[in-house]
Amino acid sequence: MRACGTRNIASLARICYRYSFGLLWPVFLFVLFHVLPYIILFVKNTRLRTSFLRSFIKKIITSIVLIAFLGTTLLSDVAYGKSQLGIAPKSQMEVEGGLEIDRLFIPDELGTIKERFNSGTDGLVVHIQDAHCNYSAQKAIARLISHFRENYEIDRIGLEGGAGEYDLSPFTCIENTRTRTKVADYFLKNGKINGGEYFAVNNPDKVTLFGIEDRDLYLKNLKVYRDSLQYKDDLNTNLSKINRSLDILKRHIYTKELKIFDALYNSYKKDKLTLDEYVISLNKIARELHIRTYRYKNFHLLVNTLILEKEIDFKEAEKERDKLLDILKDKLSQFELIEIAKNTLEYKLNKITSAGYYRFLLKKAEEVYIDLKSYPNLSSYLSYLTDYESLDKEKLFGEIEGLENGIKRAYCKTKDEKTLVKLSKDIMILKNLFDIRLSSADYKYYKKNRRDFKIDNFTAFTGDVILKGDLIDELSCRMDDFYKIAHKRDRAFTKNLEKNNSQIIITGGFHTENLLGLLRKNNISYISVLPNFDYKEEKNPYFRLLSGGKTKLENFIATNLFTLALSSFLLENPLVDLRKDLCPRIASAILSIMWAENKEEAIGNIEGAITSLERRLQRKENTEIKKALNLLRSIKEDIEEGKLKKEGGVFVVSLPSKDGVGLTFSVDGQGEPTGATIGGKPIMATTVKSTSTHLQPGRIGFISKLLRIPYKPLIERFSLLSPEFIEGIFFIGIPYFGILTNLCILGIFVGLHIFNIPKGERTNIKTLTNTLLAPILIAAGTYLAVTGIGALG
Template identity: 25%
Template sequence: DFEEDIDTVLDTTLDPEDIIIPDQYGTVIETHRGTNGKLIIHIQDAHCNYEGQMNEAYILEVLMEDYDLNLVLSESKLTDRDFKYIRPWLTADKRKEVADNLVKDGYITGVDYVDLSTDYPFVNQGIEDKELYDSNRDALWELDKYKVVAGEYIDEMIIAANTVKPSIYTDDLLELDSKKKAYDTEEIDLLEYYEYLYKTAENNEIPLYTFPNFQNLIKASELEKKIDLTKVRDGSATDEEMDLYSEYLEATRDLNINELFKEEPLLEDVVQDTLAVNYDQRKLLRVSKALSIVRNLLKIKIVPEEYRHFMDNEKDFDPMFWSAFLKEKSSELNFSLDIPNNYQIINDTLPKVKNFYKLAADREKVFLSRTQKQMTDRGVDFAALIAGGFHTPTLTDLLADAGYSYIVVSPKVTTETDEELYRWALKMDWIPELKGGEI
């Protein structure tokens, strides 16, 4: 019957929990056990970041060496054209040298590095629709025409909003605002900011059972402080210490990083709403959040939860709403705020933002359909799918709905991405053909 069929599939499927990604190369963000017998390793592409691309390459090499991966499905690529024709021309060392330089210069990706520098027999298959990809890229160029002026307008409005905050916010709201800025600028790390949010929520009697991943993170963090991992490893830990270690492992197993990131803005909103005690504070919170989101939209650095807020709260993204409120507060507080009048630039830009992200969402549906076709046509049950992290939430929902097991892996990145290099790379259709004798 159906249940027996499902059990048979699960018994024969490569278990996502069995895939080990070395910590020095990346982090497993999420795992999901599906029902169709097929497993996708979704690697979040760190576009034009040399460190991220090289770690992506090393992750792929591990998957090829240890788990016989032989199909890679790539964003920003149309066909299965590759660099294997160069392999006979050059020594392994020379190929590594050439590939390394091409990754540094933004000509090729981590997948291409593996293709050019190793002898693994894998297929690097593009999963884009050319017309849709070109439309999305053109939408980015159109957005770029406006982003500088629009960005300057947003920066001036943020300065104005920050100026009135000390006169409008409570001390608790000011502390939250300060912590959020420190987190966004990486002055404090994720754990410190999340612990602050959690403690503030507890102190204000906010129910935390609706944020299970925050609960698991804080529990794991507190338990880790009580555990001597050296004793656990060498077998000298007491029974009590081993019980704590078991609790710690259970908390980390139950922690879904992807869902944790989704909980972050939701908990922030609840904490802010709880700390705000009057209309002006709530209104300034709305204005400040909208300004922050638009700034990220213009930089193409938005996270899906922010984009969802943008789409669901259209009235908060009216620049006349921001301007009227800040001018009113400036007058009441006897400030001489410099409120720019060229708000029309935002009205002109936001439709282009929506178009860009709509096309990105349309591409995600194509990723799924072409992934299904490639795996079926090639008769494989295991593949890697390379796409930017923005696509992850929608893409994983699509994969889960289609019955796939998946693992989301984030390559280790500690360095800033060169945005100009990224945009330059987007303009390239394909690296000029390399010939062994010319390298």
């Protein structure tokens, strides 16, 4: 009787479990996929006084992702691998015994690995080539640092222009992260900090910065350049005079073919021709002259790539890929489909290259005897990607220059034509020598042919009378010393590295060849990375900063506060420190002009600070307050005249040092106003705006009307993976993976793209809703039907 009762209870429990699971699981899915994302969005985009709720939800998402992923994807893969192969398959990116240099990878949009060297010893140097003060390059470097920090746990960053340890407290003391990012971005745009410092400021405690310079060598290098600037005008006048004379002689000496080619070359240099157009024109001329371009490997590859690009129908290639995936779904085993899903996910998350992904797909197709002739555009696309990725873009430009010289030699018939071609090249190199723009290859050419660069060699041909010609020759010798010292600094860089430890070092491109040679000589493993960035910018403050030049505002600060040199001011012991004669309390503040909601509010707050300071000054004489008043009045004047206006308005803030001393006032219509202080003491009251407003009409669509959440839309756009990501995962996942893996993938989606918004495809909230809800509704509906039928059956 008791046994029968026990069996009845067990049976009842099983029935309850089946029905409750069949009913509660869809409810759970609905809450997770429909309600939780909006809670996340609400938390992400409203000003909360406490981070408890944000932290709590983030932990929930993280737990869901980890449990689902570890409990289904990884463990099922291991079990399946053991049952089929007897061993657990290794992850594609798994590396045993530390970093495996040959398998280090960076996404295409971040940059290119130019060179690898494996010494077989512990430790690795990731060398990133820098374009000093180029805003786009610095942002790219910050993204590269993030990639190596997150994927390979490299957290030591060695910086050119610094010696010793860094103090980031002038930035990190700004608790409001949005304000700190704005301030850091301003300094980055103006060349006052670099990409490494920018990443460290916005990610405190994630990386350690250290300087790789030898102080004396750096200062000596800087002195040589600054000493030459007093003659800069005379140099430019004389070099321009010679250049004009050479251009006039070209009209009379060059043949028709040489004139046409010279015009083509100048059009490219002046950006009137794209690289693609110039390369195609060069190739056409080389063929007419019977010059064998296959000797220029990378040039030849680029030409083939450009020809392939015109032949491929990219839309058809995409259709062929989808068709191939359909066929593979039916022909491959579950384990192989899981492998495809992993590779698809890694490709979408930029873990593997485009060529690597498509090469993997076509290899799988060949393994199951699919005829690839049926996919001509997809096969051509793979060839196109393979050729493009195998291009050595650095060597490419050397080869282009070599081909240019070959064409000029073929066109030159007389001695005068050959001399004129050589002098035209030499005058350009001489100008770059003084402008410190020489590449390593040009510097080698200059050293090898130093006698040819004497001014007399140019004037003897042009007939020009050059005043102070001897001075130009003397200055060219001094600038030669500049490059020699730069090579000595390379040796200092290697000495300041930590042995047997992985680290990133960031140096200018000129150092690359010599520095990498020293690393090989010292048996240090390395990879050299060229960031992917927009080279041409309207303004680059590098030469102004290097020469010590200042804007009007900076000139004012120089006499009232302090001056910043190109050497990082974040060093504990700056290489160039001009603050010694200033009041230590004021000298600890760093002034910056940034964005705010409107100009009037900025001026109002500054006027309030001025009034408060004047009252304090009446009570007690104070030199520090006088300097602060002068500074504020100057800033107010510049804002009123529109000189400091930026996109979105003006934001004024100062950064105190780690001891908290210094002038600080914040006017940010979107952030939390901090008020104005001196030495941490308030000097004026700031009206705090309401942080709770209704959603603006049409901004979020039906969600606002449905939920009526008091909400301030601080972020209008969100970054998401493309819809193809969701489509691909569901296409492969639903028939094979089970609901928990789908839950995992959607959890990853929510976790990555709500909390850790990456730099990628930008879209609005409407697209977010469409992209997120459509596949979720399909999955939830399908599962509801299946579990409901199963429960009733």
